[in-house]
Amino acid sequence: xxxxxxxxxxxxxxxxxxxxxxxxxxxxxxxxxxxxxxxxxxxxxxxxxxxxxxxxxxxxxxxxxxxxxxxxxxxxxxxxxxxxxxxxxxxxxxxxxxxxxxxxxxxxxxxxxxxxxxxxxxxxxxxxxxxxxxxxxxxxxxxxxxxxxxxxxxxxxxxxxxxxxxxxxxxxxxxxxxxxxxxxxxxxxxxxxxxxxxxxxxxxxxxxxxxxxxxxxxxxxxxxxxxxxxxxxxxxxxxxx
Amino acid sequence: xxxxxxxxxxxxxxxxxxxxxxxxxxxxxxxxxxxxxxxxxxxxxxxxxxxxxxxxxxxxxxxxxxxxxxxxxxxxxxxxxxxxxxxxxxxxxxxxxxxxxxxxxxxxxxxxxxxxxxxxxxxxxxxxxxxxxxxxxxxxxxxxxxxxxxxxxxxxxxxxxxxxxxxxxxxxxxxxxxxxxxxxxxxxxxxxxxxxxxxxxxxxxxxxxxxxxxxxxxxxxxxxxxxxxxxxxxxxxxxxxxxxxxxxxxxxxxxxxxxxxxxxxxxxxx
Numbered sequence: 001x002x003x004x005x006x007x008x009x010x011x012x013x014x015x016x017x018x019x020x021x022x023x024x025x026x027x028x029x030x031x032x033x034x035x036x037x038x039x040x041x042x043x044x045x046x047x048x049x050x051x052x053x054x055x056x057x058x059x060x061x062x063x064x065x066x067x068x069x070x071x072x073x074x075x076x077x078x079x080x081x082x083x084x085x086x087x088x089x090x091x092x093x094x095x096x097x098x099x100x101x102x103x104x105x106x107x108x109x110x111x112x113x114x115x116x117x118x119x120x121x122x123x124x125x126x127x128x129x130x131x132x133x134x135x136x137x138x139x140x141x142x143x144x145x146x147x148x149x150x151x152x153x154x155x156x157x158x159x160x161x162x163x164x165x166x167x168x169x170x171x172x173x174x175x176x177x178x179x180x181x182x183x184x185x186x187x188x189x190x191x192x193x194x195x196x197x198x199x200x201x202x203x204x205x206x207x208x209x210x211x212x213x214x215x216x217x218x219x220x221x222x223x224x225x226x227x228x229x230x231x232x233x234x235x236x237x238x239x240x241x
Numbered sequence: 242x243x244x245x246x247x248x249x250x251x252x253x254x255x256x257x258x259x260x261x262x263x264x265x266x267x268x269x270x271x272x273x274x275x276x277x278x279x280x281x282x283x284x285x286x287x288x289x290x291x292x293x294x295x296x297x298x299x300x301x302x303x304x305x306x307x308x309x310x311x312x313x314x315x316x317x318x319x320x321x322x323x324x325x326x327x328x329x330x331x332x333x334x335x336x337x338x339x340x341x342x343x344x345x346x347x348x349x350x351x352x353x354x355x356x357x358x359x360x361x362x363x364x365x366x367x368x369x370x371x372x373x374x375x376x377x378x379x380x381x382x383x384x385x386x387x388x389x390x391x392x393x394x395x396x397x398x399x400x401x402x403x404x405x406x407x408x409x410x411x412x413x414x415x416x417x418x419x420x421x422x423x424x425x426x427x428x429x430x431x432x433x434x435x436x437x438x439x440x441x442x443x444x445x446x447x448x449x450x451x452x453x454x455x456x457x458x459x460x461x462x463x464x465x466x467x468x469x470x471x472x473x474x475x476x477x478x479x480x481x482x483x484x485x486x487x488x489x490x491x492x493x494x495x496x497x498x499x500x501x502x503x504x505x506x507x508x509x510x511x
Contacts, residue, residue, distance in 0.1 A: 028311070044314040163404075175412040182324055182416050189321035190360060193314045198368045201309040220367045227359045231325060231352050234333035 001157040003236055007229035009153035013184075014191045014225025015218050016146030021047065021195035022214045023139030025085065025132035028202040030124065034096045037103065037125035037132060037204050039088045043196035044189065046081065050140050051147055051188040053080035055181050058148035062172045066152055073148025074141050081140035085128045092127035100127030105207050110134060125204075135205025143188070150187050154180035157236050179235065187228055191221045253441040256302060260381060263295020267388035271346050274395045282396040282469040283476065286459055289392025289423075290452035290480075296385030296427035297448030301441060303378030304431055308370075312435065316428030319357060319379065323386030324420055326353030327394070328411070330387075331403040346401050350387045357383030382427075389423045390416075393455070396473055397463040409466035422458065426451040440495060446488040453481035 024046055027038025039046060057076030061069045092098050101118035102108065103125035108115055111130045119125050128136070158164045158176035166173040198217035203210050270288015274281040296319070304312045327349040334345025361379035364370045372378075391401065397415060398405040410416050430448040434440075460474025467473075493499055 042311045042314055044310075044317045048317070163407075175407055178411045178414060178416065179328060179407075182328070182411070182420070185417070185420070186321035186325040189317045190325075193310070193318035193321075194360065194364065194368070196310045196314055197308070197364050197370055201311070216367060220363045223367070224360050224363055227356055228325060231329045231356055234329040234336070234352070237333065237336045 001153070001160070003157070003233045006153045006157045006236070007226065007233065010150050010187065010229035010232060011222060011225045013146040013150035013153070014187055014228065015222045016142050016149070017047075017051075017188055017191040018195045018221025018225075019214060019218050020139040020142030020144075020146060021192045022199060022203060022211060022217055023135045023142065023206055024081065024203070025128055025136050025205050026196070026199070026202050030202070031126075034092055034098050034126040035120075035123040036202060037101070038128065038202065039084055039136075042201070043192050043199075046084065047143070047188055047192035049084060050077040050080040050143060051185060051192075053077060054140075054144040054147045055151055055184055055188075058144075058151050058184075059177055059181055062155060062177060069152045070145045070148040073146075073151070074144035077144030077147065078137050078140035081136050082133075085133050085136050089128045089133075096126070098126040100129040101125050102129050102132065102204055102207070104204050104209065105131070109207050131207050132205045135207070138206070143192075146191075147184050147188055150184040151180050154183045154232065154235070161236065183232060183235070187225065190224055190228060194220050194224055254298065254445060256298065259295045259298035259445070263292045263385050263388065266291030267295075267385075267392055268347070268350075271388070271391050271395050271401055272343075274399065274401050278399065278467075279469040279472055282399050282463065282467050283472050285392045285401075286396035286456045286473045286477065287392075289389045289396065289459075290449070290456055292385045292388035292392060293423065293426045293452035293455065294445055294448045296382055296389065297430040297451075298441065298445060299378055299381040299385060300428055301431040301435075301439075301444055302374055303372065303382065305435070305439075306372045306374070308372070312432040313424070313428045315379070315382065316424045318360070319382040319386040320390070320420055320424040320427070322356045322360065322383045323353050323390050323423075324416065326350070326356055326383070327387050327390045331401075331406060335403055342402055345403065346391050346395075349391060350384050353383040353387035354380045386423065386427065389427070390419055393419050393423070393459045396456075396459050396469070397466060399463075399467040399469070405466075409463075415462050418462070419459075422455050426455045438495070440491070443488065443491040443495065446484060446491055450481055450484035450488055453477050453484055457481055 025038035030036035031038045032040030054073040054077030058073035061072035099118040101115045103119045164176040195217045267288045270284045273284040330349025330352045331345045357379045361376040394406045394410045395401040398409045434444040457477030463470040
């Protein structure tokens with residue numbers, strides 16, 4: 001594959017990942033003690049869980065057409081983030097004993113249910129209400145497509161090189177898949193941390209006022225991904241040993 | 242999220258000293274890998290531990306300002322940069338011809354520092370983070386991350402060239418393990434010790450113990466590819482035991498008192 005296409009694909013992937021992170025209901029430490037809406041952990045952890053699952057499902061589709069790899073990554077990431085949010089909600093509802101409610105909006109934009117009455121005084125909401133769940137699934141979709149795209153671009157570039165040729169022609173090259181997977185994982189972490197700096201640690205989803213910072217975050221991720229892609233080209237140029 | 246806050250306080254340990262230990266120790270360790278099939282990988286693993294101690298000190302200096310995203314996030318980011326930079330540097334070293342294989346690890350570190358610097362500049366200029374040491378701190382951190390990955394990879398593979406590392410570290414999937422393990426080793430010490438009474442000497446004792454326990458695990462990972470695996474594992478485990486004892490002793494010395502809470506009561510009182 002042309003190195004320029006690889007840089008382009010990695011850049012688009014980075015922007016998708018950075019944008020997707022803005023949709024995740026990241027609650028951080030306050031959510032861990034049920035005093036803020038969202039999943040009670042940081043962006044890096046949520047990204048790690050969904051990115052790794054997405055990359056494994058995308059890698060399972062290696063050799064298929066591009067859209068299948070992207071769909072594989074998206075489904076894996078969406079499933080993982082969905083399971084994380086649902087099990088988190090079980091803990092918040094039956095373990096902590098709180099009602100899923102958002103303090104950022106008075107009514108849930110999707111279900112139109114009243115939120116205000118159910119927010120415990122002194123907290124910023126708790127649990128993962130419907131709008132946050134839907135937003136999180138959208139985030140998983142974007143992130144998964146981005147991760148799959150980066151994996152596809154690096155794998156397809158590497159596998160044509162003699163050093164990464166598959167042991168049996170026509171089969172998957174494990175070395176190329178691992179390098180591509182680690183590269184995509186690194187890209188995922190870099191962009192998710194930049195996005196998390198942009199949202200200042202916590203966000204509820206697309207209904208959160210902080211969501212307006214999205215364009216700035218996407219631009220930042222775009223620039224970081226171009227540089228990452230440029231450095232990634234060395235992987236291809238050195239693969240001829 | 243992070244409540245470290247404040248920042249910029251006087252550190253008990255000179256940053257130049259930890260940087261020196263990290264850079265010189267790490268590079269000597271990595272470049273000494275080919276000297277002997279047993280001693281070389283051992284030195285590479287020790288070099289990686291030096292880099293981890295440096296990384297833990299660098300993360301403490303950056304994160305003491307309060308990142309807003311928690312200490313682990315910058316640790317993951319720097320290791321992601323370190324892995325990308327290391328792989329690209331090792332592969333790029335080959336491009337320049339076999340005479341220049343020597344340059345490859347150095348190129349990996351330089352690429353990581355460049356990428357780390359770019360990301361920190363983006364965070365400062367575009368996102369507008371107000372941490373004065375963000376750029377230099379991130380550059381130090383990514384260099385330490387790259388050195389720790391290189392050192393442990395060389396210890397497992399028994400060489401710092403791309404082909405053996407690709408065969409016994411990347412294709413086996415150990416690179417993913419190194420990614421997360423080194424992140425933990427670098428970010429855990431400050432994440433565990435942060436607070437108003439944080440003492441950098443004590444934090445770095447914990448950093449030595451997390452580095453050495455990683456080294457012991459790296460020794461076990463090298464079972465299939467390196468003759469030195471048992472030496473690395475045993476020395477790592479012994480050094481881990483000593484450094485963890487030092488850390489526990491330092492914690493006890495600084496504590497007002499240490500008391501055993503006793504077992505919970507037999508019946509719950511209602």
